Amino acid sequence: MDGTAEEWAALETHASTCAACGQEIRAWKNLSLVAAELHEEWDSPTLWPRIEKALTAQSTTPESSWWQQAFGNWLLGSLRWQTVAAAIVLVALTGSAIWFASSSKKHDGLQNQALLNDRTVNEVERAEAAYEHAIDKLDAQARPQLENSSTPLMANYREKLLVLDSAIADLKSQAGMNPANGHLRRQLLAMYQEKQDTLEQILEAKK
């Protein structure tokens, strides 16, 4: 009911003379009234103490990136052969990404360069865009298979994609603030490649 007071007044005036419109308006309003009853409030005297305790416990544990924790937990919990395969692919592609980043021109004398120059940043961003385009296409093909199947394998793939998407979003956000950070860019490229491979595996499983 976001209309202005004037709009509602005009509508109510019309509804008073038009039975069909009046009924329509009453139906929409009644839906809203019943919906409001779905709001529930109840006492939870133990909830805040539980939350407070958990927050305190969490604040005293060493920090690590949440997606590293989630991805690590996924690696521990998933099917073994997929975990091993994913780890091998990740290591291989991280190495490829490092080679890619190091193939651009650097100043002489600089070794283990962590910062990318402008030209390399542009190249990396183009590569990232190409990955995103390819992934979008694969995602469109794989999505029906993922959403319509309830097998443990597909459930596993769904979980993996969720973790990858969150990791990609997190890395993109960090890379956005530090575009020349080669380490972040390499991790992001590795995640894109992992997601692409996962979608390809899903399509393979469909056959």
Next chain:
Amino acid sequence: MGSMRLALPWGARISSQPGYREKRVEPSEFTRAASEPADRLSSNDAALASACRAGDPRAYERLYHLHGSRMKSMARNLLGTSSDAEDAVQETFLKIQRGFASFRGQSSLATWSFRILINTCYDARRSRMRKKEVAQEEPEESRRPEPRAASAHPSLRIALERALAQLTRHQRDVFLLYEVEGFRHAEIASMLEISETASKNTLFQAKKNLRQMLEAPRSTAAEAR
């Protein structure tokens, strides 16, 4: 406008419940933050965010007292039970604490928190579905929905709950946030990272679909003759 008569007495006047429904038009910490430029938090919101980021436990408690009730209600409607809802709210606060490093104030603290809550609830739903996939089917009695508080229109409410489950996730979220929890479209847009127009369109589609689901088939009366 269409003129389909609903089997349920949607066309009849239902007396409104006083109190809660009036809250949408009142200024609130949500609406003040939502109406401000997206790149600036209100001073209260900024102070609370700053205190949370600094790890002040009283700040988190303030956040809980400000928004915990609505968070519990939203989670209850997404997850079905009050205990699952409370677990989701707890998990949300933990994620808020972990995620403060990435909170840049592009939205209000409340809309950011609700965004996390909604994602947490859907994660919990997926987790529950995965457990059902690998576990034995539970006995029918244990899956009975938790009874709700007394309602002025219990049968309508039950019908609406069932119809809501058939909406898309997006439509259900917008409907619950707008019609049940009383948020404005500007706030919903920030929570769900969509435009205000998209929020309004989605709500319209959701309500249209709900009405269609809750209406009796037109041919019922004709077939009965």
